[in-house]
Amino acid sequence: MSIQYRAVQWNRHKRIYDLLLVAGVVLFIAVFMIVGLTRWQGTAAAHPVTLLMRATSSCAITMLSIILMIGPAARLSPRFSPLLYNRRHFGVTMFLVALIHGAVAVFWYHGFGIVNPIVSVFTSNARYDSLSGFPFQPLGVLALAILFVMAATSHDFWLKNLTPTVWKTLHMLVYVAYALIVMHVTLGFLQDDVSWVYGALLGGTAVVIITLHLVTGVREWRRDSRDEGQAFGEGWIDVGSVDDIELNHAKVVVLRGCERIAVYRHADGISAISNVCAHQNGPLGEGRIVDGCVTCPWHGYQYLVHNGQSPPPYTEKIPTYDVRVEGRRILVNPEANPPGTEVTPASIPSETSGDRA
Amino acid sequence: MIRAHRRRHLVVWLVLGPLILIGLALGLWARLAPPVESFTPPSVPSAEDAP
Numbered sequence: 001m002s003i004q005y006r007a008v009q010w011n012r013h014k015r016i017y018d019l020l021l022v023a024g025v026v027l028f029i030a031v032f033m034i035v036g037l038t039r040w041q042g043t044a045a046a047h048p049v050t051l052l053m054r055a056t057s058s059c060a061i062t063m064l065s066i067i068l069m070i071g072p073a074a075r076l077s078p079r080f081s082p083l084l085y086n087r088r089h090f091g092v093t094m095f096l097v098a099l100i101h102g103a104v105a106v107f108w109y110h111g112f113g114i115v116n117p118i119v120s121v122f123t124s125n126a127r128y129d130s131l132s133g134f135p136f137q138p139l140g141v142l143a144l145a146i147l148f149v150m151a152a153t154s155h156d157f158w159l160k161n162l163t164p165t166v167w168k169t170l171h172m173l174v175y176v177a178y179a180l181i182v183m184h185v186t187l188g189f190l191q192d193d194v195s196w197v198y199g200a201l202l203g204g205t206a207v208v209i210i211t212l213h214l215v216t217g218v219r220e221w222r223r224d225s226r227d228e229g230q231a232f233g234e235g236w237i238d239v240g241s242v243d244d245i246e247l248n249h250a251k252v253v254v255l256r257g258c259e260r261i262a263v264y265r266h267a268d269g270i271s272a273i274s275n276v277c278a279h280q281n282g283p284l285g286e287g288r289i290v291d292g293c294v295t296c297p298w299h300g301y302q303y304l305v306h307n308g309q310s311p312p313p314y315t316e317k318i319p320t321y322d323v324r325v326e327g328r329r330i331l332v333n334p335e336a337n338p339p340g341t342e343v344t345p346a347s348i349p350s351e352t353s354g355d356r357a
Numbered sequence: 358m359i360r361a362h363r364r365r366h367l368v369v370w371l372v373l374g375p376l377i378l379i380g381l382a383l384g385l386w387a388r389l390a391p392p393v394e395s396f397t398p399p400s401v402p403s404a405e406d407a408p
């Protein structure tokens with residue numbers, strides 16, 4: 001959470017994540033280079049610069065594929081949520097690795113002529129009407145340009161100034177970048193006399209990524225078109241029993257036409273807040289109460305459960321909902337209160353009085 | 358995530374998913390298919406043809 005901007009708000013968790021990330025990248029490229037240099041010798045030998053280009057490109061596309069799987073995987077199982085925590089560093093690192101590949105390619109293939117290397121990438125091959133001879137390199141340049149914009153705007157400064165909605169929409173361009181990269185490889189590398197294993201790997205990964213996104217997308221869309229509450233008199237909705245909710249955890253309630261609501265059970269009773277985190281719209285109802293605060297499962301932003309405000313000195317605020325408990329049923333007023341509105345938690349009657357009710 | 362964003366995600370993948378698969382299939386087909394203009398060397402008069 002931020003009251004002022006710092007390049008990176010480090011903590012132990014992020015350091016370990018980044019250390020593993022960098023170690024993984026270095027290991028990947030080193031193993032690729034060593035295997036490449038020792039396996040292909042004589043006439044099959046590849047120049048070390050070509051090998052570096054291939055090592056970095058393979059590393060980058062592997063990282064991008066993982067990045068694209070993390071989101072839907074975390075929706076399918078919370079086991080993958082820890083990977084979301086520092087996904088931005090993953091993304092920026094991937095961009096830097098892809099940049100090495102792109103820069104080496106530009107200078108290695110286009111740097112020795114009289115034409116400006118960047119112009120040469122776009123003009124040296126104009127066979128836009130051919131599939132097998134298609135100028136695949138401009139596709140890589142476009143993808144790299146998108147990845148650059150995303151890496152450059154990855155900081156919370158841009159997130160806040162563009163608003164999370166615009167920022168998230170902008171960052172959906174990563175899907176377009178992925179499509180461009182798939183075509184960059186299909187129309188470039190795969191058209192050479194290379195093993196079918198590469199085609200199978202690329203195609204197989206693409207099928208997995210697309211299926212994951214479609215399965216989770218359809219699931220969420222079907223859930224959004226349901227109504228999980230039952231009207232209970234004027235202005236109140238019965239959203240379930242207090243006994244359905246574990247202490248310090250929440251139930252996410254979907255009411256038709258409204259944003260999702262996180263109904264928390266905590267030491268003082270029941271409180272209802274928006275399910276949408278002020279940071280990147282993470283699902284607050286899938287988090288839990290840590291140190292007295294609702295803690296977002298994505299990047300750990302915290303909110304006081306009774307007023308939706310981040311504890312001082314932080315300033316984030318989310319909407320709250322009026323809530324009552326009748327017997328052991330939880331009733332929520334689906335009209336959201338303005339962000340940060342104090343709502344007294346509804347107290348839970350003891351089990352015995354609940355049984356009588 | 359907000360409702361509108363979830364819907365946008367689904368629409369984007371409903372469009373991009375098939376596009377990516379069609380692109381991949383076309384690319385692999387181009388690799389498989391024999392080249393359209395097969396190369397025939399021009400007949401060069403040889404020494405034997407000479408009168």
Ligand code: HEM
Nearest residue numbers: 053054057060061098102105106137140141143144181189
């Ligand atoms: C300035 C932008 C880029 C240029 C000029 C470029 C150029 C190239 C070239 C010339 C090749 C063929 C190399 C060979 O025959 O071995 C290639 C292959 C490849 N590129 Fe790119 N590329 C760019 C961006 C990207 C980006 C952003 C990615 C994303 C990961 C990427 C991923 C790949 C992959 C996976 C291959 C196949 C393996 C290989 O041969 O390296 N490229 N690229």
Ligand code: FES
Nearest residue numbers: 277280282296299
């Ligand atoms: S979305 Fe980032 S902390 Fe909630």
